[in-house]
Amino acid sequence: MAVKLRTPTEKAPYLIWKGSEAWVARDVRTGVASQGETRQEALENLDEAISLHEGEDSESIESWGEEREFLKELGIDPEEVKRARKSSRELPELMQ
Template sequence: MSTDTPEPADSPPAIEHITLRRSEDGAVWLARDEDTGVASQGPTREEALANLDEAVAGVHGAGTEPTDEDLRELGIEPENNVSRSLEESEIFE
């Protein structure tokens, strides 16, 4: 994230407390936003931080709803993709 340009008014808050370290096997960099608990990884420091930015933005509501085509590519039939409350879910019993 660049500090040279002002953030748009509707952008998520800037990440302030980050932990950045190598994985135990040294294969990837691990990045964690300590404020939200969101974590990501990447083969380089830059990619780990960019992935973390994207993940934190998703937590703050950024992103787009998947299209029916996106869902079908993932093997999900859009007609069966209905959001319900956690109380109605059989998964979280």
């Protein structure tokens, strides 16, 4: 069971909590979420994910094939992401 540790503020517009296996951080404005082994890593990953989401670091991903390759580059199992999207309604809309 995840426990929310803080609520978003103007200065820090994100939620962060310790899940069963990792820290999870979600930006309230964009709905983008990320995770990490530590609280700091989750926040750093969230910052990168928001940059990618907003097109600051690269072009947007337009297909499952492109997303699959990008996830592999990050060391994330694309099939695990696909299964999680199908099985969980708790994921942010962006990841469903």
